Amino acid sequence: MSGLPSWMVEAEAPAVPAAGAEATVEMRVAGREVLAEGVIALELCPQDGAEAPAWEPGAHVDLHLPDGAIRQYSLCGDPDDRGSLRVAILREAEGRGGSRHLHDETAVGDVLPVGGPRNNFPLEHSPRFAFIAGGIGVTPIVPMIAAARARGADWSLLYGGRSRRSMAFLDRLEADPRVRIMPEDEMGLLDLASVLAEVDPQTAIYCCGPEPLLHAVEAACAHWHEDALHVERFKARDDLPTGPGTAFTVVLDKSGIELEIAPGQTILQAVSEAGVPVPSSCEEGTCGTCETVVLEGEPEHRDSVLTPADRARNDCMMICCSRCRGERLVLDL
Amino acid sequence: MADHEPATRDVEEELRQLSCYTTPPERTLELFEAARAAGCPVAHSDEHEGFHLLLGYDDVKKGMADHGLYSSKPQVLRPMLPRKPIPALEMDPPQHKEWRALFNQAVTARTSEVLEPVVRADINRHIDAFIEAGSAELLSDLCEPVPAEAICHLVGIDEDLVPTVRELAIRMFEAMGEPEEFGRRQAEFGEVTVGEVHKRKSEPRDDYLTYLANVEVEGRELDDDDYVVLLAAFLGAGHHSTTSAMSSLIYEVFSTDELRERLVASPDLIPTAAEEALRLHPPFYGFFRRTTADTVVERVEIPAGHDVYMGWAAANRDPEAFPEPTEFSLDRGRNRHLSFGFGVHTCPGAPLARMELRVIVEELLRRTPDLRPAIEEPRYEFGGGDYAHMVELPVTFTPGAREASPA
Numbered sequence: 001m002s003g004l005p006s007w008m009v010e011a012e013a014p015a016v017p018a019a020g021a022e023a024t025v026e027m028r029v030a031g032r033e034v035l036a037e038g039v040i041a042l043e044l045c046p047q048d049g050a051e052a053p054a055w056e057p058g059a060h061v062d063l064h065l066p067d068g069a070i071r072q073y074s075l076c077g078d079p080d081d082r083g084s085l086r087v088a089i090l091r092e093a094e095g096r097g098g099s100r101h102l103h104d105e106t107a108v109g110d111v112l113p114v115g116g117p118r119n120n121f122p123l124e125h126s127p128r129f130a131f132i133a134g135g136i137g138v139t140p141i142v143p144m145i146a147a148a149r150a151r152g153a154d155w156s157l158l159y160g161g162r163s164r165r166s167m168a169f170l171d172r173l174e175a176d177p178r179v180r181i182m183p184e185d186e187m188g189l190l191d192l193a194s195v196l197a198e199v200d201p202q203t204a205i206y207c208c209g210p211e212p213l214l215h216a217v218e219a220a221c222a223h224w225h226e227d228a229l230h231v232e233r234f235k236a237r238d239d240l241p242t243g244p245g246t247a248f249t250v251v252l253d254k255s256g257i258e259l260e261i262a263p264g265q266t267i268l269q270a271v272s273e274a275g276v277p278v279p280s281s282c283e284e285g286t287c288g289t290c291e292t293v294v295l296e297g298e299p300e301h302r303d304s305v306l307t308p309a310d311r312a313r314n315d316c317m318m319i320c321c322s323r324c325r326g327e328r329l330v331l332d333l
Numbered sequence: 334m335a336d337h338e339p340a341t342r343d344v345e346e347e348l349r350q351l352s353c354y355t356t357p358p359e360r361t362l363e364l365f366e367a368a369r370a371a372g373c374p375v376a377h378s379d380e381h382e383g384f385h386l387l388l389g390y391d392d393v394k395k396g397m398a399d400h401g402l403y404s405s406k407p408q409v410l411r412p413m414l415p416r417k418p419i420p421a422l423e424m425d426p427p428q429h430k431e432w433r434a435l436f437n438q439a440v441t442a443r444t445s446e447v448l449e450p451v452v453r454a455d456i457n458r459h460i461d462a463f464i465e466a467g468s469a470e471l472l473s474d475l476c477e478p479v480p481a482e483a484i485c486h487l488v489g490i491d492e493d494l495v496p497t498v499r500e501l502a503i504r505m506f507e508a509m510g511e512p513e514e515f516g517r518r519q520a521e522f523g524e525v526t527v528g529e530v531h532k533r534k535s536e537p538r539d540d541y542l543t544y545l546a547n548v549e550v551e552g553r554e555l556d557d558d559d560y561v562v563l564l565a566a567f568l569g570a571g572h573h574s575t576t577s578a579m580s581s582l583i584y585e586v587f588s589t590d591e592l593r594e595r596l597v598a599s600p601d602l603i604p605t606a607a608e609e610a611l612r613l614h615p616p617f618y619g620f621f622r623r624t625t626a627d628t629v630v631e632r633v634e635i636p637a638g639h640d641v642y643m644g645w646a647a648a649n650r651d652p653e654a655f656p657e658p659t660e661f662s663l664d665r666g667r668n669r670h671l672s673f674g675f676g677v678h679t680c681p682g683a684p685l686a687r688m689e690l691r692v693i694v695e696e697l698l699r700r701t702p703d704l705r706p707a708i709e710e711p712r713y714e715f716g717g718g719d720y721a722h723m724v725e726l727p728v729t730f731t732p733g734a735r736e737a738s739p740a
Binding site for chain 1: 398433437438439440441442443444445446447448449450451453454457489539540541543544600666667669673675676677678679680681683684695696699736737
């Protein structure tokens, strides 16, 4: 093993092919277990006895369903167990149908294409963690707690749900004095103030759950430092400013050239291929060398150079990594 | 440059003796402005066996981008020392790219994100140590240790070894001007840090030192000499330079009520303030290049094989690029200063430094909101090459409470 430390790279893995559709691995449903009312766990094993892909707490996978739908589920097993991946799935009767299919029609032995894992909710290094979970949002928190334990960090968990019967992993969590279980039908809404009233600069807050809980937590820690809170929202991956992106048009104003940028291709690549020289260096948005003035259009900033104020002005961009929010950008090149 | 006023001749004479060993930082900046005012954007000094100084923003930027004409070999600091080239920094493409990758991979946006809470905790630990006193010397109490610790976290130096590594690095760079002593101290530094790399070979961990222990560059494994210069480069580039920028930023923010209040009201502007402090007070005033061919800059002929000083401290105050250049302003729009360099050698640690600068101001504003420098004007001096730093930064504030119990 001679790679970079995992904490430097975990968000970048796995490599995304340029063509747009992410590579998937066929995995077999090797186990199905009822965790709570309306919650099942599926165990997914690679087909050919290969190792399951590596992942870190907070990661999720894409399950590709037979009707073409793609659904994201957080991993809740043990990252060191490379034999299989484990996801917990809540049956959402009112949902778009993905969870119903997985609950009602998926059986042990079925094969599903699996994309990822990817991690938008990585566990940072911190001396203390305050975990807050609502309902099925406990899924990514379970391996995070194991990691916090292994790192010797302090931690606490506030875990709410509709009722005890609907709450997964109670058996594993309940015995630990650092865990407070608050079923809504017995104890009402989560007592967020008990955890969040007092600011502790050494604590990182990790929250996963339904949108109203996320809003309540955001409000309850508004007086904390803005980077203290980490949340996982269950959202479509199209919103994420990573991956190959979509196609768009770039007009080079001074050169009078119009270019089509394909998904996975950078503006810098296309501009250089068109024979327009732009100085560049890091090609990952950290050095600022390829900064280019934007005359029209709204960039999707992916660099780490521009400040929030720079970004808001949308008058310049790093063309080595940033893309376009709309269909067209006009650059001063 | 044919007709000179008498005053200009004096300036030219003084410029001719200019180097970071002969002229203090404040005077250096004055001379740059005098040269510019006299219509002389390309000056010349006889120090270090003679070199031209580029002072105009466009000239410096163009020069930095043209690594073919302006080589970074053999060294970018003067005087030249009998030492190995600093990896990436003192190499030209294509060799540069191979080594540069080691740094690019270590410092990404993600690294800064992951390290931010760690750096914040470090900062608060240091603040805890002086917050009850109501006064501090921020250079040694805060600005010096924080960046050293950040680099140690980045590469994976164990917590209990951090003070030792920090101390050894300081000793090593103090001897920059004395070749023999520098060699001795670099060996001391290497003994500890390279020892860590060797430990990772037998007991791999999930850290950057383990990566270095196994990585191949230019088709070969690295040897102990490589490890020393690489780790020295990490510390040398990321430690005192950030210390210097931090102290300048803190001085600017906390000596001006208006600025402080604006940042309290709009914390989003803290990064903008950091860029402005970097522009006015670059930790390095410039690096040297050596021409690979005859060239002409601003009608001044520079022959091949000649040393050229890329004076970004001067470029950062070019009124053509920055109107009212000596003003500290949060309203410059995108601040394209050259303090991190430009082109293929642009500082790879910039995201980390920017994060550290932001967090240190956030925490000082939060915990010591009425902090005030106890000096009228900051005093700068050069140390070890064209690295300029504040000499001291004593401050006073209303005492506050510790946040963590003493370790």
